[in-house]
Amino acid sequence: MSSCEFESLEKSLESHLPEAELVEVKRILYGKETLKLDLPAFAVEAASERNFELKAFKFDALQEQLRPPRRTRVGLVQHKIVLPTDAPVLEQINAIHSRVGEIVEVAAMCGVNIICFQETWTMPFAFCTREKEPWTEFAESAEEGNTTRFCQELAKKYNMVIISPILEREELHSKLWNSAVVISNSGNVLGKSRKNHIPRVGDFNESTYYMEGDTGHTVFQTQFGRIAVNICYGRHHPLNWFMYSMNGAEIIFNPSATVGALSEPMWPIEARNAAIANHCFTCAINRVGTEHFKNEFTSGDGRKAHHDFGHFYGSSYVAAPDGSRTPGLSRTQDGLLVVEMDLNLNRQVSDKWSFKMTGRYAEYAEKLTEAVAHDFKPKVIKE
Amino acid sequence: MSSCEFESLEKSLESHLPEAELVEVKRILYGKETLKLDLPAFAVEAASERNFELKAFKFDALQEQLRPPRRTRVGLVQHKIVLPTDAPVLEQINAIHSRVGEIVEVAAMCGVNIICFQETWTMPFAFCTREKEPWTEFAESAEEGNTTRFCQELAKKYNMVIISPILEREELHSKLWNSAVVISNSGNVLGKSRKNHIPRVGDFNESTYYMEGDTGHTVFQTQFGRIAVNICYGRHHPLNWFMYSMNGAEIIFNPSATVGALSEPMWPIEARNAAIANHCFTCAINRVGTEHFKNEFTSGDGRKAHHDFGHFYGSSYVAAPDGSRTPGLSRTQDGLLVVEMDLNLNRQVSDKWSFKMTGRYAEYAEKLTEAVAHDFKPKVIKE
Numbered sequence: 001m002s003s004c005e006f007e008s009l010e011k012s013l014e015s016h017l018p019e020a021e022l023v024e025v026k027r028i029l030y031g032k033e034t035l036k037l038d039l040p041a042f043a044v045e046a047a048s049e050r051n052f053e054l055k056a057f058k059f060d061a062l063q064e065q066l067r068p069p070r071r072t073r074v075g076l077v078q079h080k081i082v083l084p085t086d087a088p089v090l091e092q093i094n095a096i097h098s099r100v101g102e103i104v105e106v107a108a109m110c111g112v113n114i115i116c117f118q119e120t121w122t123m124p125f126a127f128c129t130r131e132k133e134p135w136t137e138f139a140e141s142a143e144e145g146n147t148t149r150f151c152q153e154l155a156k157k158y159n160m161v162i163i164s165p166i167l168e169r170e171e172l173h174s175k176l177w178n179s180a181v182v183i184s185n186s187g188n189v190l191g192k193s194r195k196n197h198i199p200r201v202g203d204f205n206e207s208t209y210y211m212e213g214d215t216g217h218t219v220f221q222t223q224f225g226r227i228a229v230n231i232c233y234g235r236h237h238p239l240n241w242f243m244y245s246m247n248g249a250e251i252i253f254n255p256s257a258t259v260g261a262l263s264e265p266m267w268p269i270e271a272r273n274a275a276i277a278n279h280c281f282t283c284a285i286n287r288v289g290t291e292h293f294k295n296e297f298t299s300g301d302g303r304k305a306h307h308d309f310g311h312f313y314g315s316s317y318v319a320a321p322d323g324s325r326t327p328g329l330s331r332t333q334d335g336l337l338v339v340e341m342d343l344n345l346n347r348q349v350s351d352k353w354s355f356k357m358t359g360r361y362a363e364y365a366e367k368l369t370e371a372v373a374h375d376f377k378p379k380v381i382k383e
Numbered sequence: 384m385s386s387c388e389f390e391s392l393e394k395s396l397e398s399h400l401p402e403a404e405l406v407e408v409k410r411i412l413y414g415k416e417t418l419k420l421d422l423p424a425f426a427v428e429a430a431s432e433r434n435f436e437l438k439a440f441k442f443d444a445l446q447e448q449l450r451p452p453r454r455t456r457v458g459l460v461q462h463k464i465v466l467p468t469d470a471p472v473l474e475q476i477n478a479i480h481s482r483v484g485e486i487v488e489v490a491a492m493c494g495v496n497i498i499c500f501q502e503t504w505t506m507p508f509a510f511c512t513r514e515k516e517p518w519t520e521f522a523e524s525a526e527e528g529n530t531t532r533f534c535q536e537l538a539k540k541y542n543m544v545i546i547s548p549i550l551e552r553e554e555l556h557s558k559l560w561n562s563a564v565v566i567s568n569s570g571n572v573l574g575k576s577r578k579n580h581i582p583r584v585g586d587f588n589e590s591t592y593y594m595e596g597d598t599g600h601t602v603f604q605t606q607f608g609r610i611a612v613n614i615c616y617g618r619h620h621p622l623n624w625f626m627y628s629m630n631g632a633e634i635i636f637n638p639s640a641t642v643g644a645l646s647e648p649m650w651p652i653e654a655r656n657a658a659i660a661n662h663c664f665t666c667a668i669n670r671v672g673t674e675h676f677k678n679e680f681t682s683g684d685g686r687k688a689h690h691d692f693g694h695f696y697g698s699s700y701v702a703a704p705d706g707s708r709t710p711g712l713s714r715t716q717d718g719l720l721v722v723e724m725d726l727n728l729n730r731q732v733s734d735k736w737s738f739k740m741t742g743r744y745a746e747y748a749e750k751l752t753e754a755v756a757h758d759f760k761p762k763v764i765k766e
Contacts, residue, residue, distance in 0.1 A: 006407040013408070016399045024389040025396070029412075031648030184766050191764045197741050212743065217750070221765040236738055238621035238660050239747045246754045247761040265414030266659055266706040273656035276649055277621050323649040355619055358580050360595065364622045365751040367600070371629045372745040378630040381574045382604040383567050 004260070004290060004311035010327040031324030034059065037340050043109035050102050052079075053335035056110065057318070057326040059281075061342035070343040072224040074251065074281075075112035076316045077103050077121075079334045080289035085124045089137045093122050097150050103336050108158035110338045113185075113224040116163035118287040119232050119255040120178065122147050123167060125287065128203035128309045129297050136209070139169035142181045142192045156187035161222045163229055165255040167210075168192070176210040180229040180255060182220045190220050195231035196240055202262045203299050203309050204233070217243040225250045225343050232256040235270045235284070238277065245278035250343050253283045259310035260331075267315060268325075275319035279350040281341050288314035288334065321349040386643050386714075387673060387694035393710040414707030417442065420723050426492035433485050435462075436718035439493065440701070440709040442664075444725035453726040455607040457634065457664075458495035459699045460486050460504075462717045463672035468507045472520045476505050480533050486719050491541035493721045496568075496607040499546035501670040502615050502638040503561065505530050506550060508670065511586035511692045512680050519592070522552035525564045525575045539570035544605045546612055548638040550593075551575070559593040563612040563638060565603045573603050578614035579623055585645045586682050586692050587616070600626040608633045608726050615639040618653045618667070621660065628661035633726050636666045642693035643714075650698060651708075658702035662733040664724050671697035671717065704732040 006012075017025055026033065037056035047054035061069065082095035100117060107115050119125075123138040140147050151162045161184060168179035178195035194213025198206050217240070219228045228249035234240040235254045244252050254271050258264075271284035289312055296305035315328035318339040329335035350356060370376060389395075400408055409416065420439035430437035444452065465478035483500060490498050502508075506521035523530050534545045544567060551562035561578035577596025581589050600623070602611045611632035617623040618637045627635050637654050641647075654667035672695055679688035698711035701722040712718035733739060753759060 006404070009408055009411050012400065012404045013396075016401065016404070017395065018399065021389070021395045021399070024386060025392055027386070028392050028647055028651070186766060188766060190766060196743065199737075200741065201736050212741075216762060219761065219763045221763050226763065233741070236660060236736070237742055238625065238656070239742065239744070239751075242621065243747065243750055243754070246751075248763055263706075264411055268411070269652055269656050269659065269706070273621070273652050276652065277619060323646075323652070353584050353619070354582075358583065358595075358616070359620055359622065360579065361622070361751065362755040364626065365748065365755050367626055368622075368629075368744065368748040368751060371626070372748050378602065379599060380602045380604050380609065380631055383569060383571060383573060 004332065007332055008315070008328060008330055030327070032322060034324055034326045037338060039110050039338065043106050046106045046109060047336065050106065051334070052103060053330050053333050054106065054338070055327070055329060055335070056338040058340035059320045059324070059342065059345060061345035061348055064344060067344055070225070071340055072114065072343060073110070073112045073338060073340045074283055074318065075107040075110070075115035076283055076285045076318065076329070076337040077115060077117050078285055078288045078314045078316045078329055079103065079118065079121070081124050081291055085126065085291060086294045089134050093138065093147070096122050097147070101154065103334070104154050104158065107336055107338065108160060112160060112338055114161040114163070114222065114227060114251070116253040116255055116283060116285055117165060118285050119165045119257045120167050121165055124291045125257040125309060125312070126293065127206045127209055129293055129295065130205050130208055131295065136176060139167040139176050141171065142166070142168045142179055143189055148181050148183065148189060151181070151183050152187045152189070155183045155185055159185045161185050161224060161227070163253055163255070165229070165231060168194070177213060178206065178210050178231060179213070180231055182227070182229065185223060190222070191218060193218050193229040193231070195234065197234045197237050199233040217247050219244065219247040219249045228252045230254050232258065235274070238274065241274035241278055241282070245280055249280055250346055251281045251283065253285065255285045257287045257312060260313045261310050264313055272319040272325055275321050276323050277355060279321045279346050279353070279355060281321065281346070282319045284319070285316045286314055287312040288330070288332065321346050388715070390715055391698070391711060391713055413710070415705060417707055417709045420721065422493050422721065426489050429489045429492060430719065433489065434717070435486060436713050436716050437489065437721070438710070438712060438718070439721040441723035442703045442707070442725065442728060444728035444731055447727060450727055453608070454723055455497065455726060456493070456495045456721060456723045457666055457701065458490040458493070458498035459666050459668045459701065459712070459720040460498065460500050461668055461671045461697045461699045461712055462486065462501065464507050464674055468509065468674060469677045472517050476521065476530070479505050480530070484537065486717070487537050487541065490719055490721065491543060495543060495721055497544040497546070497605065497610060497634070499636040499638055499666060499668055500548060501668050502548045502640045503550050504548055507674045508640040508692060508695070509676065510589045510592055512676055512678065513588050513591055514678065519559060522550040522559050524554065525549070525551045525562055526572055531564050531566065531572060534564070534566050535570045535572070538566045538568055542568045544568050544607060544610070546636055546638070548612070548614060551577070560596060561589065561593050561614060562596070563614060565610070565612065568606060573605070574601060576601050576612040576614070578617065580617045580620050582616040600630050602627065602630040602632045611635045613637050615641065618657070621657065624657035624661055624665070628663055632663055633729055634664045634666065636668065638668045640670045640695060643696045644693050647696055655702040655708055658704050659706050660738060662704045662729050662736070662738060664704065664729070665702045667702070668699045669697055670695040671713070671715065704729050
């Protein structure tokens with residue numbers, strides 16, 4: 001079995017483990033059981049007709065006396081590119097718009113309030129090639145690009161907040177950015193969040209294309225909760241998640257593009273650790289499939305030149321502040337993960353575990369300030 | 384099957400999954416396969432006679448041209464208390480010394496260089512009771528207590544660095560602390576590391592007994608590597624792991640005492656996330672078994688008064704900077720986990736992933752300094 005055929009961890013466990021052991025294994029791996037969420041039959045049917053996986057779960061919270069539940073439904077979309085990577089740029093974009101549009105329509109049938117697409121969702125993840133053309137042509141204005149207009153229409157039509165991670169062109173200053181545009185359910189652009197941490201590893205040659213983001217750790221107050229977007233590589237940086245949380249994020253989305261050989265064992269760990277450490281929900285989204293490029297390229301690892309980046313393993317999931325998580329979407333197919341969460345759970349878990357109060361942050365602010373000085377003396381005891 | 388009978392996740396998977404799927408499941412769950420380490424037959428036999436589990440693994444690194452391998456062997460000890468909790472204090476301590484002494488002897492047969500015991504290893508984890516007597520009598524001087532002397536003898540005898548987490552009594556200032564004493568292989572006390580973050584959750588009533596540690600993030604330079612000790616609850620705090628790493632720790636030990644109902648799904652996540660995020664090895668150690676107390680106590684959760692804290696689920700493991708990890712020790716038995724690691728792996732992974740360079744720490748120092756002010760204005764965008 002090759003790793004791009006293996007469909008999912010959960011499916012394998014469920015097929016082979018005896019019931020009593022499966023309960024224990026799932027408890028240890030995933031925490032408190034995530035409840036299944038019932039969806040309308042027509043939504044399930046539409047997903048099946050459109051040939052994408054549809055899974056739905058919910059995280060409950062205790063009923064409080066003074067606060068009503070604050071239930072919100074998020075949608076995570078993972079998808080393959082639609083046309084070959086050497087098709088005309090506009091055709092590639094339009095084909096992806098159309099594909100994701102039909103997934104969003106099903107999300108609307110499922111009552112989704114906030115939807116998030118994968119990193120640079122309108123294009124192949126072509127930064128492995130180090131070619132500037134034609135890939136930089138996929139870049140668009142965050143405020144006025146076609147993709148933003150497309151999302152604004154969907155947002156209004158379905159009364160849905162849309163997080164649209166794109167390759168952003170800032171025409172005025174001749175810059176490219178890796179950005180997520182946040183569009184309110186009113187259809188207005190609320191703002192954007194640029195990728196804070198840029199990788200220099202494997203085929204992730206993104207530092208060739210754009211620089212570290214300058215939008216800090218903005219949180220967006222929407223009708224359905226306070227949200228933030230930590231793009232891809234930022235999930236390896238606990239301080240990045242932390243600062244979104246310090247600005248009040250209740251749900252942190254992590255639209256990503258990552259391949260199995262490099263990162264798969266870290267994937268179930270990092271977003272989930274962030275949900276636990278920050279008393280919030282995190283949503284990890286990865287693209288899926290293998291993308292082929294016309295011109296061969298090397299990967300800086302001694303291998304022969306080749307034409308693809310490896311297998312994007314999907315496996316999108318949602319993690320809750322109590323350490324539980326949903327199963328992942330498939331490793332091989334397009335999919336929509338619908339998750340209902342009661343945001344009251346964040347404060348309930350915080351009141352229980354109190355990481356923010358026991359965190360001694362003022363002391364860390366001082367220590368970190370000292371530690372970043374070039375002449376920092378580490379605290380080391382020798383015999 | 385009750386959760387204090389379920390022996391281990393790995394054993395369940397290995398018993399039931401077909402070979403080809405097991406490979407994929409293990410890769411996703413545990414990363415690159417951890418190699419088994421061969422041990423001398425007399426060590427294996429001694430462990431079997433002494434009725435504790437002995438497992439051994441190794442993490443290799445690439446052979447470099449300019450640096451020789453820096454292989455070190457660590458030992459993680461998890462054990463039950465030996466006598467009932469109402470036995471005389473000194474008898475309880477001596478019985479545990481004796482039990483752990485025979486485990487350390489086997490560790491020496493296995494060539495262990497650095498060994499770490501569980502949190503407050505000489506006593507039951509009695510803080511659930513909120514009784515001061517007789518539990519505070521277990522507290523000892525870090526520098527001159529019987530337990531430290533016991534460890535000094537072992538350290539010299541076996542040429543082994545010993546990390547001895549105890550309840551510390553600082554007589555001069557009338558204080559108790561939760562501390563780890565670090566004893567060099569010369570037998571000298573190198574220093575101590577006090578628990579930085581004190582829980583207020585479940586039956587962890589430790590804030591009734593001692594305060595937040597004042598030893599910061601000391602790193603100990605030993606003959607076998609630079610080590611640090613992040614005690615128990617500190618594993619929930621990414622900044623705590625991070626500051627040990629900023630001071631140069633190559634291996635961070637996390638001696639703990641935690642029970643299944645509360646923390647088990649977080650256990651495989653947090654120490655491993657810290658190894659990934661900080662390009663270092665982490666060693667998570669939990670005590671094992673169920674401890675009964677003579678006087679009943681309540682848990683602040685509406686349940687009837689009872690006599691035990693729940694099941695300490697063991698499952699001690701080591702995580703590597705490349706995202707891989709060893710299987711865990713048993714959830715139910717005393718055990719010794721021997722792990723050989725080539726410390727060169729840390730820099731190799733750092734050179735590959737570069738989290739420390741892409742981390743933008745100077746900016747986080749500023750942001751965190753702002754965020755801890757009482758009049759901090761979070762960065763929130765509203766429509």
